[in-house]
Amino acid sequence: MIHLQGVNKQFGNGSNAIIAVDKVNLDIAEGEIFGIIGYSGAGKSTLIRLLNGLEKPSSGTVKIAGYEMSSVNARELRNARKKISMIFQHFNLLWSRTVKQNISFPLEIAGIKKAERERRVNELIDLVGLKGRENAYPSELSGGQKQRVGIARALANDPEVLLCDEATSALDPETTDSILDLLTSINERLGLTIVLITHEMHVIRKICHRVAVMEAGNVVETGSVLEVFQSPKEPITKRFVSQVTEPVGTEQVLAHIPGGTLIKLAFVGEKTEHPVLASLIRKFDIDVNIVQGNISQTKGGAYGTLILQLLGNEKDVDMAIAYLHELGVQTEVITNE
CATH class of the missing domain: 3.30.70.260 (ACT domain)
Known part of the structure; x- marks a missing residue:
C-alpha cells in the first residue's frame, strides 16, 4: 500500500541546507494503523507532506495507493488526493459552513450530484456520531466534535489512506480516547489504511499495529508496538515507552x-x-x-x-x-x- 525507499528531503543548499528527512525506508501494509512518533523537529510532519504530495522528495521514491508521488503530474496528483485524505491537529474547518456543509464540501468539488451528496453526508454523520448536530457551526462544537467533522469530511471521497497529523494533540485525554476509538472503528469497518503522526506514546499504544520512531530526520527504530514496548533499542524509544509504562x-x-x-x-x-x-x-x-x-x-x-x-x-x-x-x-x- 505505502512504500518509501531511500527518501530524502532537503531544504536549502550549501551551508544553509536542512535535511528534514534522511534516507527513510518504510513499508506500510494495506489496512494497517501505522504510527510515526518523534519529538518536534524529528521530520515526521515533513514525511507526511511527502505522503500527500505537498512536498516532493529530493531523492528516493514515495509510492502510495498505486501512485508514485515523487513523479506524478498535476492531474494524477488530483486523482491521488481522492485516495489519500488527511485530518489535522487544528481541524481546518470552514467556519461559515455547518457540519453538513463542511462534510459535503469535497463532494461538491468532485462534482457529485446533490442527491448522492446528501446520502453520503448523512451516512458519514452517523458513522462519526454527530447525529443531531448536522446544522451546527464549528463555533458551536466541542474540540472532539470538530475533529469528528474533520474525520467525516476526510472520508467523503472514500479514500484508501487516511493521514492523521497530530490529530489528537489539541484534545483533552478523554476526548483523545474517544477519537482514537472512532479511528479504530473506521479502520475495522472500512479496511482503511491509517498513518498517524504523533509525539504521544499513549496514542501509539492504544490503536497502532506498528510504529516507526523518528529522530533528526531518520527512522531509528520500527516494529510492532508490542515488540517496541518489550524491547526498545534506541534511547529515544526508551523515553517514549517510559511515557506510558x-x-x-x-x-x-x-x-x-x-x-x-x-x-x-x-x-x-x-x-x-x-x-x-x-x-x-x-x-x-x-x-x-x-x-x-x-x-x-x-x-x-x-x-x-x-x-x-x-x-x-x-x-x-x-x-x-x-x-x-x-x-x-x-x-x-x-x-x-
Whole structure:
C-alpha cells in the first residue's frame, strides 16, 4: 500500500541546507494503523507532506495507493488526493459552513450530484456520531466534535489512506480516547489504511499495529508496538515507552529507595497474568518489596512492568534473578547495592 525507499528531503543548499528527512525506508501494509512518533523537529510532519504530495522528495521514491508521488503530474496528483485524505491537529474547518456543509464540501468539488451528496453526508454523520448536530457551526462544537467533522469530511471521497497529523494533540485525554476509538472503528469497518503522526506514546499504544520512531530526520527504530514496548533499542524509544509504562517522578522515587537490589521486570501477553512474585518469594530466602507496577494494553496484547526491591544476601538475589530469566521474564537490574 505505502512504500518509501531511500527518501530524502532537503531544504536549502550549501551551508544553509536542512535535511528534514534522511534516507527513510518504510513499508506500510494495506489496512494497517501505522504510527510515526518523534519529538518536534524529528521530520515526521515533513514525511507526511511527502505522503500527500505537498512536498516532493529530493531523492528516493514515495509510492502510495498505486501512485508514485515523487513523479506524478498535476492531474494524477488530483486523482491521488481522492485516495489519500488527511485530518489535522487544528481541524481546518470552514467556519461559515455547518457540519453538513463542511462534510459535503469535497463532494461538491468532485462534482457529485446533490442527491448522492446528501446520502453520503448523512451516512458519514452517523458513522462519526454527530447525529443531531448536522446544522451546527464549528463555533458551536466541542474540540472532539470538530475533529469528528474533520474525520467525516476526510472520508467523503472514500479514500484508501487516511493521514492523521497530530490529530489528537489539541484534545483533552478523554476526548483523545474517544477519537482514537472512532479511528479504530473506521479502520475495522472500512479496511482503511491509517498513518498517524504523533509525539504521544499513549496514542501509539492504544490503536497502532506498528510504529516507526523518528529522530533528526531518520527512522531509528520500527516494529510492532508490542515488540517496541518489550524491547526498545534506541534511547529515544526508551523515553517514549517510559511515557506510558512509568509514572512521572519514577526516577526520583527510585533514587530514594534505601538498600537492596532494584530490578525492573517486563511481562508480555499471558505472562502478565502469571503469579511470578509469589513463586519468587516461595523459592528464595529473600524479601521482595513492590516499588511500582503498571500494565498497558496494546493492539498486539498486554505489556506489564514491575519494579521490585530485593533484599537478601548476594547469592540468593542472583539466583532469584536467574530464575526470572528462566521463566522468560525480561529482567533489568536498575541498582545493585
